[in-house]
Amino acid sequence: MPKTEELSPEQGKQRLDKWLWAARFFKTRALAVEAIESGKIAVNDVRAKPSKAIGSGDMLSIRLGPYQHVVEVLGLSAKRGPAPQAQLLYRETEESIRMRAELSAEIKASRITNTLKGRPTKRDRRDLDKLKRGVW
Numbered sequence: 001m002p003k004t005e006e007l008s009p010e011q012g013k014q015r016l017d018k019w020l021w022a023a024r025f026f027k028t029r030a031l032a033v034e035a036i037e038s039g040k041i042a043v044n045d046v047r048a049k050p051s052k053a054i055g056s057g058d059m060l061s062i063r064l065g066p067y068q069h070v071v072e073v074l075g076l077s078a079k080r081g082p083a084p085q086a087q088l089l090y091r092e093t094e095e096s097i098r099m100r101a102e103l104s105a106e107i108k109a110s111r112i113t114n115t116l117k118g119r120p121t122k123r124d125r126r127d128l129d130k131l132k133r134g135v136w
Contacts (some may be wrong), residue, residue, distance in 0.1 A: 012056065015054075016043065016051070017033050020086065021080060022079065022081070022089065023086050023087075023089045025062055033050045034053075040062065040064075041062055042060070042107070043059070055073065057072065061075065067104075069096055070096035071090040075089045076089075080097075
């Protein structure tokens, strides 16, 4: 299995836009820069610029659509690798994971209730029952 080219400890900093791209939060660096400039990314609770140098231990707040990711930077990478290796570059906080799960459930619930027109079908009733029991 090919190893990703990691930065040495002497190079303990990396540009924020490059890191977001290497960690696979954004498909291109241009999209990462656009998100940073629009205020969707914060480093240690401070709005940042694309050239902001980040290192291990920094906390990032990343807003992707309706979801908010709060991650701790664990490592740096000089190039974009496969997703399993990219996930080793950060650790998401437990609270962030819980909040995203709750928001996802709310969005799913609103889709079910918003799509009902007239009498619910058998499938709609099953989905509503799952929602009421908390299976979703």
